[in-house]
Amino acid sequence: AQKVTQAQTEISVVEKEDVTLDCVYETRDTTYYLFWYKQPPSGELVFLIRRNSFDEQNEISGRYSWNFQKSTSSFNFTITASQVVDSAVYFCALSEANRDDKIIFGKGTRLHILP
Amino acid sequence: DSGVTQTPKHLITATGQRVTLRCSPRSGDLSVYWYQQSLDQGLQFLIQYYNGEERAKGNILERFSAQQFPDLHSELNLSSLELGDSALYFCASSKGLAGGRYEQYFGPGTRLTVT
Numbered sequence: 001a002q003k004v005t006q007a008q009t010e011i012s013v014v015e016k017e018d019v020t021l022d023c024v025y026e027t028r029d030t031t032y033y034l035f036w037y038k039q040p041p042s043g044e045l046v047f048l049i050r051r052n053s054f055d056e057q058n059e060i061s062g063r064y065s066w067n068f069q070k071s072t073s074s075f076n077f078t079i080t081a082s083q084v085v086d087s088a089v090y091f092c093a094l095s096e097a098n099r100d101d102k103i104i105f106g107k108g109t110r111l112h113i114l115p
Numbered sequence: 116d117s118g119v120t121q122t123p124k125h126l127i128t129a130t131g132q133r134v135t136l137r138c139s140p141r142s143g144d145l146s147v148y149w150y151q152q153s154l155d156q157g158l159q160f161l162i163q164y165y166n167g168e169e170r171a172k173g174n175i176l177e178r179f180s181a182q183q184f185p186d187l188h189s190e191l192n193l194s195s196l197e198l199g200d201s202a203l204y205f206c207a208s209s210k211g212l213a214g215g216r217y218e219q220y221f222g223p224g225t226r227l228t229v230t
Contacts, residue, residue: 033216044117045205045221052216091158101146101209102160102171103219 002027004094004106012112013082021077021109023092029053031097034068034075039108040088048090051075052097079111087113118142119222121206127228133194136225138206140187146170146209147189148219149181153202164189165211196229203227 003026013019025034036048049059051068059066063080079086089108095101118141128134140147149161151174160173164183175181178196183189193200203226207219 035218037221043203043226044223045207047117047218047220050218097216101163101219102148102173103150104160105158107157 002094002096002104004092004104006090006092006106006109008109009107010110010112012114014114015084016081018078018080019082019111019113021079021090021092021111023075023077023106025073025075025092025094027073027094027096029096033095033097035091035093035095035103036066036075036077037091037093037105038088039091045091048077082113084113084115087111117220117222119206119208119220121204121222121225123225124223125226125228127230128196129230130196130198132196132229133192134196134227136191136193136204136206136227138189138191138208138222140189140206140208141220143210144208144220145187145211146217146219147183147187148207148209149175149189149191150205150207150221151202152205152224153199158205161191193227198229201227201229 005024032053038046065078067076091108092106093103120139145166148163152158161175163171181191203224205224206222209217209219
């Protein structure tokens with residue numbers, strides 16, 4: 001069955017610290033897609049990244065980086081030199097290519113960046 | 116701005132009532148998805164339409180129904196409302212059917228409060 005686990009419910013760090021948000025997934029499919037979304041206090045869901053299961057290359061986008069490891073079924077997200085504007089709830093999500101298009105979301109990690 | 120619009124932004128209604136939430140997808144997107152975000156259940160997939168036809172169903176109650184019109188906008192109808200239906204309802208759209216190959220872009224959501 002599909003499942004996404006974000007074990008960290010809430011994290012607080014001081015501005016400029018690096019922080020890693022953990023994501024572990026379960027799927028029986030060999031082809032699947034992983035996502036991260038950001039939900040700032042305003043409430044909208046902002047797409048951050050999508051990876052397919054065949055591409056294990058790590059990705060970096062500015063201060064954001066993602067580490068995908070199939071061996072441990074993890075897709076972790078690191079924010080380098082965090083800023084107050086990074087404060088939000090971050091969701092990891094999974095979609096299985098051979099099924100319908102629904103996205104299964106984790107429960108989210110609430111990140112507080114303290115000034 | 117994701118390009119997905121949802122109306123209304125807020126809705127307050129009483130138990131037993133019926134409401135309609137509206138979503139307009141991004142230009143060119145054929146798939147529309149509905150999600151419910153509540154404190155206890157998190158973000159849950161409700162239903163997906165593709166080019167006017169129902170494509171996938173998730174945890175959608177029988178009291179809820181949706182449709183997608185020829186102009187591709189979609190409506191989510193919630194009837195016999197209960198207090199537990201209070202939630203943030205998101206609409207998302209994507210280019211097509213691809214099991215996650217295309218990212219889903221989310222609208223700003225409709226916050227429903229049932230009193």
